[in-house]
Amino acid sequence: MSLQTLIPLLIATPGVLFLLLGVIWLLGGHVSERAMSRISKATHAFLAVVVVIIGWAMWRENMTSIQVSLGDWFTVAEYGFPLSLLIDRLSLPLVGLTVVLTGIVGSFSVRYLHRDPGFYRFFLMLHLFTFGALLVFTAGSLDMLVVGWETVGITSVLLIGFFQYRPEPVSNALRVFATYRLADLFLLSAVFLSHHWFGTASWVGIFSGDWPGGGYKFDGPAATVIAVLLAFAASGKASQGPFFGWLPRAMEGPTPASAVFYGAISVHAGAYLLLRAEPLIHHSVIASGLVIFIGLTTAFLGTLIHRTCADAKTSLAYAAQTQLGLIFAEIGFGWTTLAVIHLVSHAMLRTLQFLRAPSMLRDYHRVHAAAGGKLNPTGGCYESLLPFAVQLWLYRWALARGFYDAIVERWVIAPVQSLARWLAIFEPEFSHRSSETEPSAKAVETPVS
Amino acid sequence: MEYFSLPYLTTGLVCLLGGVVSSWRSGQPRKPAVLAAAIAFVSFLGAAREVIAAGGGRLFDPLLRWLDADGLDAVPMAFYAALTLMVVVLAPKRDAGGPAMAGMLMISLSTQTAYAAAGWIPLVSGWWLSCLPFILGMFGGQQSNKRAIALLIASCVALTAAFVLMQADTSSHVSQGGELTFWLIILAVMCRKGVFPLHSGVVQAFEKGPLLPVALLFNGHLGVLLVAHSEAAGLPQSARHAFDVLSVVAVASAFIISIRAFAETKPRRLLALLYISQASFILAGIAAANAAGITGSLIHWLALSAASVGLVSIVRVLEVRVSSAENPMMHLGLAVKAPRLATFFLLCGLALIGLPGTLSYCGEELIFHGTLANHPAVGIALLVTSAFNAINLIRLYSILFLGVLPKHVIEIPDALPRERWPLTACVVFLVFGGLFPSIIIGWRAETVQAIVKCLVIADGADQQ
Numbered sequence: 001m002s003l004q005t006l007i008p009l010l011i012a013t014p015g016v017l018f019l020l021l022g023v024i025w026l027l028g029g030h031v032s033e034r035a036m037s038r039i040s041k042a043t044h045a046f047l048a049v050v051v052v053i054i055g056w057a058m059w060r061e062n063m064t065s066i067q068v069s070l071g072d073w074f075t076v077a078e079y080g081f082p083l084s085l086l087i088d089r090l091s092l093p094l095v096g097l098t099v100v101l102t103g104i105v106g107s108f109s110v111r112y113l114h115r116d117p118g119f120y121r122f123f124l125m126l127h128l129f130t131f132g133a134l135l136v137f138t139a140g141s142l143d144m145l146v147v148g149w150e151t152v153g154i155t156s157v158l159l160i161g162f163f164q165y166r167p168e169p170v171s172n173a174l175r176v177f178a179t180y181r182l183a184d185l186f187l188l189s190a191v192f193l194s195h196h197w198f199g200t201a202s203w204v205g206i207f208s209g210d211w212p213g214g215g216y217k218f219d220g221p222a223a224t225v226i227a228v229l230l231a232f233a234a235s236g237k238a239s240q241g242p243f244f245g246w247l248p249r250a251m252e253g254p255t256p257a258s259a260v261f262y263g264a265i266s267v268h269a270g271a272y273l274l275l276r277a278e279p280l281i282h283h284s285v286i287a288s289g290l291v292i293f294i295g296l297t298t299a300f301l302g303t304l305i306h307r308t309c310a311d312a313k314t315s316l317a318y319a320a321q322t323q324l325g326l327i328f329a330e331i332g333f334g335w336t337t338l339a340v341i342h343l344v345s346h347a348m349l350r351t352l353q354f355l356r357a358p359s360m361l362r363d364y365h366r367v368h369a370a371a372g373g374k375l376n377p378t379g380g381c382y383e384s385l386l387p388f389a390v391q392l393w394l395y396r397w398a399l400a401r402g403f404y405d406a407i408v409e410r411w412v413i414a415p416v417q418s419l420a421r422w423l424a425i426f427e428p429e430f431s432h433r434s435s436e437t438e439p440s441a442k443a444v445e446t447p448v449s
Numbered sequence: 450m451e452y453f454s455l456p457y458l459t460t461g462l463v464c465l466l467g468g469v470v471s472s473w474r475s476g477q478p479r480k481p482a483v484l485a486a487a488i489a490f491v492s493f494l495g496a497a498r499e500v501i502a503a504g505g506g507r508l509f510d511p512l513l514r515w516l517d518a519d520g521l522d523a524v525p526m527a528f529y530a531a532l533t534l535m536v537v538v539l540a541p542k543r544d545a546g547g548p549a550m551a552g553m554l555m556i557s558l559s560t561q562t563a564y565a566a567a568g569w570i571p572l573v574s575g576w577w578l579s580c581l582p583f584i585l586g587m588f589g590g591q592q593s594n595k596r597a598i599a600l601l602i603a604s605c606v607a608l609t610a611a612f613v614l615m616q617a618d619t620s621s622h623v624s625q626g627g628e629l630t631f632w633l634i635i636l637a638v639m640c641r642k643g644v645f646p647l648h649s650g651v652v653q654a655f656e657k658g659p660l661l662p663v664a665l666l667f668n669g670h671l672g673v674l675l676v677a678h679s680e681a682a683g684l685p686q687s688a689r690h691a692f693d694v695l696s697v698v699a700v701a702s703a704f705i706i707s708i709r710a711f712a713e714t715k716p717r718r719l720l721a722l723l724y725i726s727q728a729s730f731i732l733a734g735i736a737a738a739n740a741a742g743i744t745g746s747l748i749h750w751l752a753l754s755a756a757s758v759g760l761v762s763i764v765r766v767l768e769v770r771v772s773s774a775e776n777p778m779m780h781l782g783l784a785v786k787a788p789r790l791a792t793f794f795l796l797c798g799l800a801l802i803g804l805p806g807t808l809s810y811c812g813e814e815l816i817f818h819g820t821l822a823n824h825p826a827v828g829i830a831l832l833v834t835s836a837f838n839a840i841n842l843i844r845l846y847s848i849l850f851l852g853v854l855p856k857h858v859i860e861i862p863d864a865l866p867r868e869r870w871p872l873t874a875c876v877v878f879l880v881f882g883g884l885f886p887s888i889i890i891g892w893r894a895e896t897v898q899a900i901v902k903c904l905v906i907a908d909g910a911d912q913q
Contacts, residue, residue: 178843
């Protein structure tokens with residue numbers, strides 16, 4: 001089988017599996033836990049073999065990239081949506097990472113979610129996520145990337161709200177979704193504007209040469225605008241800069257989902273986008289400066305807040321943000337190879353930490369008891385070098401998580417709500433009182449019927 | 450004049466009329482209504498096939514020669530007949546009384562008459578007839594729904610006035626109408642579609658009216674059809690200017706209503722605002738007057754209709770099961786008890802707001818490209834609107850399906866077979882259409898080419 005067939009097969013397999021399992025369930029069918037486990041393991045084993053074959057073939061034939069063109073998804077007049085895939089030295093490690101880590105997380109989840117009512121749902125989402133992530137990393141154009149990007153986004157949100165009968169996951173899933181959609185606006189704008197200005201949104205059309213070290217075909221303010229838009233889009237996915245607050249909220253999902261989404265793959269999609277668009281970003285001082293600024297400020301905030309977190313998953317979330325910030329800064333400085341190594345190793349380490357988190361505390365307590373309650377607290381004490389007043393100020397600031405939620409509530413959500421209520425003047429029957437509060441996810445009220 | 454090989458249009462309309470009459474007084478009205486809707490669907494499907502085979506040209510009905518179908522309206526006719534069938538099958542028992550079934554079939558009959566109209570008289574009659582079931586109270590008392598009915602009547606009056614004006618000018622075709630005629634047509638479209646600030650009628654209809662018939666009424670998209678027909682007629686510059694204004698108003702309306710929806714918590718009203726905002730995309734695309742925009746609109750028309758009827762049906766069946774779903778004071782958490790309905794809702798909703806892999810993604814993508822080509826700022830405004838609508842959709846989903854299950858909801862059935870199959874068909878259409886959009890674009894390609902050709906000719910004439 002040629003590589004031109006294997007690559008689409010690699011992407012399509014989890015997508016087709018999701019569709020089949022989804023239709024079976026919608027029509028009243030059911031697949032047992034054991035069958036689902038075997039299907040998932042077999043699928044991931046198959047995907048891993050396909051990735052190895054692709055990598056082996058590329059290495060043997062000394063190919064730096066493979067472009068697969070499947071024609072146009074749809075065409076209208078002069079506009080066509082190209083179905084093109086690209087595997088090169090940037091996408092192959094990330095494809096391999098996705099297949100391996102989703103396989104590990106799938107295998108872990110078989111036991112972790114045993115007899116959970118959402119077992120079937122989780123695996124459906126995992127397959128859809130695998131499809132979306134593979135599409136992001138192999139997309140040959142920004143158009144294709146958007147398809148994978150949004151698929152990853154919606155599965156991510158659905159898994160944050162996995163425990164749908166609890167109020168917190170519901171409200172947090174909604175907040176994360178809103179953040180995602182606002183960040184996606186930048187990506188969609190970049191796609192449409194690059195079509196509008198450059199006449200193409202494909203990597204081959206925008207960049208020249210293979211990654212890394214490729215050049216760009218377009219210059220000027222338009223290229224800068226696209227680069228800045230992509231930087232903001234990447235920040236949204238990686239919980240950086242202005243979209244800093246969503247990652248800890250995403251910890252409401254089941255631990256395996258946190259591992260694969262927020263430790264391993266989903267958050268790194270933002271860094272991947274920046275790496276892919278690196279020639280465009282690097283040519284613009286504004287864009288590269290922005291990426292460095294976003295990365296370093298988030299890394300600083302992340303490491304500060306991480307030190308005051310009381311629970312393991314939130315602490316890991318802020319630690320992941322810190323490392324992602326550093327990866328962003330590396331990309332901004334043009335150290336792409338270092339950024340890829342950092343990205344892959346961080347994804348693997350973080351997955352291990354997330355999967356270990358549920359049993360870690362128990363083990364810690366056991367060791368603590370065995371040591372007679374005399375374990376010394378761990379962690380660096382660099383903070384003690386600062387003046388006490390600064391320490392106190394930073395501590396309060398970190399404890400309030402940079403006042404991010406308060407700022408968003410006061411300066412974003414409240415004005416939009418006020419405007420929305422004001423716009424209701426054209427609907428005389430609208431009740432302002434009822435609109436002031438969302439139906440509470442916590443309330444358990446008396447019957448209405 | 451070319452004719453259909455069989456009187457498809459007459460058969461379809463007569464079946465619907467027969468369905469109205471037989472279900473009105475029947476003890477079991479669902480059976481005749483389903484039969485009538487099914488035969489009508491087959492008839493209109495036959496008509497659409499012949500029109501597509503004929504390359505999108507206009508074909509007249511051999512029996513009633515004031516009825517015709519062309520590439521623009523043949524596909525929506527078949528599609529609308531399928532929606533009618535879906536609603537009639539899906540309607541909960543309490544909404545399936547004789548007058549209600551007859552009313553739904555009458556809405557379908559009048560909308561199909563307007564689609565199939567070869568001249569102004571059947572078109573205006575179709576508009577008027579579609580309001581009749583609401584005025585006659587076939588779905589129960591409409592006392593609290595007065596503004597919605599008033600706006601519907603206003604739209605009919607505006608259209609009738611445009612027609613009278615054209616008769617007075619001895620114009621036989623819309624392209625020969627004066628400026629006032631076009632403004633009246635635009636007023637009719639704005640009232641009918643609930644363009645901001647005239648949207649309160651549609652919101653009220655959704656909130657206080659019968660949900661399924663209201664969905665059927667507004668998913669006829671007669672306003673869009675009128676605009677598309679007008680563009681296909683090759684409008685003079687003055688009219689083009691009027692339609693440009695309509696385009697800007699539609700985009701502004703979509704944007705404002707998407708913001709307005711953030712203050713809404715009642716499922717019906719939220720659904721109405723989502724619907725109006727997404728429906729305005731169709732007008733924006735049509736008025737972009739280029740191939741991408743027009744194709745996007747015609748595709749989004751189908752996707753929006755299927756998705757919104759799916760959503761409305763699910764909300765209605767939930768209301769029948771849990772009365773507090775009409776105005777919940779808390780999140781209802783119904784996904785625990787009705788996971789399939791939750792999944793159908795989510796799929797239809799994501800299809801409504803343009804998730805990749807669904808039909809409306811292609812439609813919206815083309816509309817964005819079409820509007821960006823003309824007015825970049827308008828295209829960006831539509832992108833923002835789409836994001837806001839997505840957030841509102843997930844809010845609606847979370848109100849209905851997520852959160853703590855209220856104590857009074859002890860046991861409710863999940864999707865019944867009668868509900869499951871039509872909803873599956875709806876979802877399959879949206880997903881299959883999204884995966885293979887070229888098929889559906891192919892149905893509309895001839896029409897789009899014809900409209901673009903007319904626009905180019907009109908531009909050339911204006912420049913001369």
